[in-house]
Amino acid sequence: xxxxxxxxxxxxxxxxxxxxxxxxxxxxxxxxxxxxxxxxxxxxxxxxxxxxxxxxxxxxxxxxxxxxxxxxxxxxxxxxxxxxxxxxxxxxxxxxxxxxxxxxxxxxxxxxxxxxxxxxxxxxxxxxxxxxxxxxxxxxxxxxxxxxxxxxxxxxxxxxxxxxxxxxxxxxxxxxxxxxxxxxxxxxxxxxxxxxxxxxxxxxxxxxxxxxxxxxxxxxxxxxxxxxxxxxxxxxxxxxxxxxxxxxxxxxxxxxxxxxxxxxxxxxxxxxxxxxxxxxxxxxxxxxxxxxxxxxxxxxxxxxxxxxxxxxxxxxxxxxxxxxxxxxxxxxxxxxxxxxxxxxxxxxxxxxxxxxxxxxxxxxxxxxxxxxxxxxxxxxxxxxxxxxxxxxxxxxx
Amino acid sequence: xxxxxxxxxxxxxxxxxxxxxxxxxxxxxxxxxxxxxxxxxxxxxxxxxxxxxxxxxxxxxxxxxxxxxxxxxxxxxxxxxxxxxxxxxxxxxxxxxxxxxxxxxxxxxxxxxxxxxxxxxxxxxxxxxxxxxxxxxxxxxxxxxxxxxxxxxxxxxxxxxxxxxxxxxxxxxxxxxxxxxxxxxxxxxxxxxxxxxxxxxxxxxxxxxxxxxxxxxxxxxxxxxxxxxxxxxxxxxxxxxxxxxxxxxxxxxxxxxxxxxxxxxxxxxxxxxxxxxxxxxxxxxxxxxxxxxxxxxxxxxxxxxxxxxxxxxxxxxxxxxxxxxxxxxxxxxxxxxxxxxxxxxxxxxxxxxxxxxxxxxxxxxxxxxxxxxxxxxxxx
Numbered sequence: 001x002x003x004x005x006x007x008x009x010x011x012x013x014x015x016x017x018x019x020x021x022x023x024x025x026x027x028x029x030x031x032x033x034x035x036x037x038x039x040x041x042x043x044x045x046x047x048x049x050x051x052x053x054x055x056x057x058x059x060x061x062x063x064x065x066x067x068x069x070x071x072x073x074x075x076x077x078x079x080x081x082x083x084x085x086x087x088x089x090x091x092x093x094x095x096x097x098x099x100x101x102x103x104x105x106x107x108x109x110x111x112x113x114x115x116x117x118x119x120x121x122x123x124x125x126x127x128x129x130x131x132x133x134x135x136x137x138x139x140x141x142x143x144x145x146x147x148x149x150x151x152x153x154x155x156x157x158x159x160x161x162x163x164x165x166x167x168x169x170x171x172x173x174x175x176x177x178x179x180x181x182x183x184x185x186x187x188x189x190x191x192x193x194x195x196x197x198x199x200x201x202x203x204x205x206x207x208x209x210x211x212x213x214x215x216x217x218x219x220x221x222x223x224x225x226x227x228x229x230x231x232x233x234x235x236x237x238x239x240x241x242x243x244x245x246x247x248x249x250x251x252x253x254x255x256x257x258x259x260x261x262x263x264x265x266x267x268x269x270x271x272x273x274x275x276x277x278x279x280x281x282x283x284x285x286x287x288x289x290x291x292x293x294x295x296x297x298x299x300x301x302x303x304x305x306x307x308x309x310x311x312x313x314x315x316x317x318x319x320x321x322x323x324x325x326x327x328x329x330x331x332x333x334x335x336x337x338x339x340x341x342x343x344x345x346x347x348x349x350x351x352x353x354x355x356x357x358x359x360x361x362x363x364x365x366x367x368x369x370x371x372x373x374x375x376x377x378x379x380x381x382x383x384x385x386x387x388x389x390x391x392x393x394x395x396x397x
Numbered sequence: 398x399x400x401x402x403x404x405x406x407x408x409x410x411x412x413x414x415x416x417x418x419x420x421x422x423x424x425x426x427x428x429x430x431x432x433x434x435x436x437x438x439x440x441x442x443x444x445x446x447x448x449x450x451x452x453x454x455x456x457x458x459x460x461x462x463x464x465x466x467x468x469x470x471x472x473x474x475x476x477x478x479x480x481x482x483x484x485x486x487x488x489x490x491x492x493x494x495x496x497x498x499x500x501x502x503x504x505x506x507x508x509x510x511x512x513x514x515x516x517x518x519x520x521x522x523x524x525x526x527x528x529x530x531x532x533x534x535x536x537x538x539x540x541x542x543x544x545x546x547x548x549x550x551x552x553x554x555x556x557x558x559x560x561x562x563x564x565x566x567x568x569x570x571x572x573x574x575x576x577x578x579x580x581x582x583x584x585x586x587x588x589x590x591x592x593x594x595x596x597x598x599x600x601x602x603x604x605x606x607x608x609x610x611x612x613x614x615x616x617x618x619x620x621x622x623x624x625x626x627x628x629x630x631x632x633x634x635x636x637x638x639x640x641x642x643x644x645x646x647x648x649x650x651x652x653x654x655x656x657x658x659x660x661x662x663x664x665x666x667x668x669x670x671x672x673x674x675x676x677x678x679x680x681x682x683x684x685x686x687x688x689x690x691x692x693x694x695x696x697x698x699x700x701x702x703x704x705x706x707x708x709x710x711x712x713x714x715x716x717x718x719x720x721x722x723x724x725x726x727x728x729x730x731x732x733x734x735x736x737x738x739x740x741x742x743x744x745x746x747x748x749x750x751x752x753x754x755x756x757x758x759x760x761x762x763x764x765x766x767x768x769x770x771x772x773x774x775x776x777x
Contacts, residue, residue, distance in 0.1 A: 168733070183441070
């Protein structure tokens with residue numbers, strides 16, 4: 001596992017011990033932790049010692065020691081690295097005592113016998129889990145029927161909800177934020193006194209791919225103008241655009257590699273005349289034509305949705321995006337542009353929605369957001385009419 | 398609570414992009430990790446944002462006999478230069494004007510410095526330079542509350558009783574980006590961007606160029622970058638003869654007027670424009686901060702880049718070493734945080750979120766000293 005990934009062991013061949021459970025996620029993780037009986041020995045040096053804060057251990061140990069904790073977790077391990085964070089070690093030890101199916105079957109050498117037993121044990125486990133789940137649901141129903149408050153549901157721990165809300169988070173009604181917003185570069189757009197006028201240009205010598213992308217882009221951004229890049233520097237374009245009354249400059253960059261063709265991969269957003277500049281990396285662009293059953297854009301001003309721009313910097317970036325679009329959404333156009341910020345990525349979507357009446361119930365359909373496998377900024381310029389996820393279009397309010 | 402339990406508070410003043418002066422406080426030197434935003438003075442007005450801020454300096458250039466630079470009378474003053482072309486001096490204890498009133502200096506200030514009464518001068522002196530290169534020196538009489546040796550009189554606030562009246566005005570350069578006055582306001586150094594705006598040091602009395610820096614030799618490409626002075630400081634302990642300059646091309650140069658017109662030291666420090674420079678009290682170390690948030694120290698005796706300070710996430714706007722020689726340095730960054738580092742261990746001892754992008758910071762040693770003295774007198 002770890003050694004194989006590092007390249008020390010060959011992937012397959014005479015010298016490997018092929019594990020059956022390669023198709024399951026679970027055993028891989030186990031393998032990382034308890035791949036060899038030798039590594040399980042957590043001696044007295046591990047649990048005891050002066051408790052240290054988790055932070056100091058993480059910092060003091062560093063990358064090398066992290067590996068040490070895992071692979072040389074034996075008694076001969078560093079007392080310093082081991083004795084720290086006694087709580088964390090104890091928690092892990094408890095988890096290690098849960099006997100997994102993999103552990104129960106790992107001793108069997110015969111592949112067929114092992115996989116049979118594995119399947120059986122897994123099936124039993126699934127049945128247990130189902131029983132527990134049904135019991136839990138029944139209990140909840142019973143409590144609700146009896147009028148008591150049901151037991152609180154378990155909330156899975158995700159990286160997002162472990163995030164600590166520190167002081168840079170924007171709280172509702174913060175005076176400082178209001179003060180800053182009243183006078184920053186974007187204030188005039190939100191008070192309707194200025195209207196955006198966007199100039200769009202490219203890197204030098206753009207290819208056909210870039211123009212296809214720009215065609216899509218012009219359906220998204222209202223009041224946008226294209227100017228050829230020629231050989232101007234960004235500073236020159238900025239100066240000329242500012243004198244002609246433009247409010248935003250978008251420079252799209254393209255990477256032209258012969259091997260896989262041209263790819264639009266960057267965006268430089270300059271707010272004119274002197275405003276903030278942001279440089280973005282673009283990926284996972286999906287053009288209109290590629291989307292099945294895509295709808296048709298109209299000229300209505302879109303509604304803007306800005307999700308999760310929650311810190312001071314995020315707030316400012318969100319306002320910068322918002323200043324590109326006119327602040328007079330025409331809701332009868334049912335057109336939405338969404339910027340969804342999540343873990344340092346911003347997902348972009350341009351779509352339309354429809355209200356559909358069926359069986360007397362008013363249900364709102366909309367294009368669902370990009371699936372989880374798409375990690376980077378995604379430009380899908382059409383929505384789908386299909387079963388949508390929980391309504392996000394109204395979350396903005 | 399005995400006198401030993403009392404601890405002087407740690408107080409720092411920051412100026413921000415909305416023209417507000419913010420105060421960060423910690424209960425004591427040992428509790429500096431609790432450094433937090435305490436209060437603010439002034440109204441938010443972006444057109445009046447503070448562009449330059451500098452703690453007042455003693456007229457004698459070395460602090461008075463009873464205390465260090467931090468506790469001298471003029472250290473209770475903070476000179477502010479605002480974007481609408483006004484300069485003012487405020488009291489660090491209350492945030493109110495010291496007495497001279499807001500002064501219109503005719504352009505966006507690139508340097509404001511106030512000096513207290515000292516050798517050869519009875520009143521306070523304010524030196525300003527605008528971005529158009531106009532230098533001006535203003536004088537005003539001070540309250541004659543001279544110390545009679547007692548602690549109370551030494552810590553009494555010094556007030557300016559007149560309006561600032563211009564004593565001298567001249568054009569220092571075409572376009573200035575930074576300007577600094579030497580201790581005792583004898584010399585004025587200006588620097589900017591573009592040809593003809595390299596470092597120039599003027600004698601304030603005669604208003605003539607006293608030292609003009611020569612550009613560095615061409616590099617191996619035959620190229621010499623045009624002058625771009627983005628940060629500047631006089632090296633203490635040399636009576637204004639040495640100037641440390643940070644440029645827009647990542648270089649830090651030391652000019653010695655006694656030695657040569659060319660830079661005596663020319664180091665590459667950091668990756669972008671040098672935005673802030675500061676020197677320790679002895680003049681042996683320089684703190685260099687740049688637009689990327691990199692903060693490094695340069696050993697001026699060894700003439701080498703020495704160490705890095707980690708943690709600043711935005712451009713370093715201002716660096717303020719502790720005026721009384723304690724091993725602390727405060728850094729105000731564009732990431733809205735004010736951080737205090739220990740100069741020897743380079744650890745960030747405390748950081749305070751100041752809510753707005755900062756443009757300058759200064760230590761207030763005099764205020765906590767006054768409080769401490771009052772509390773000690775009460776306890777005793």
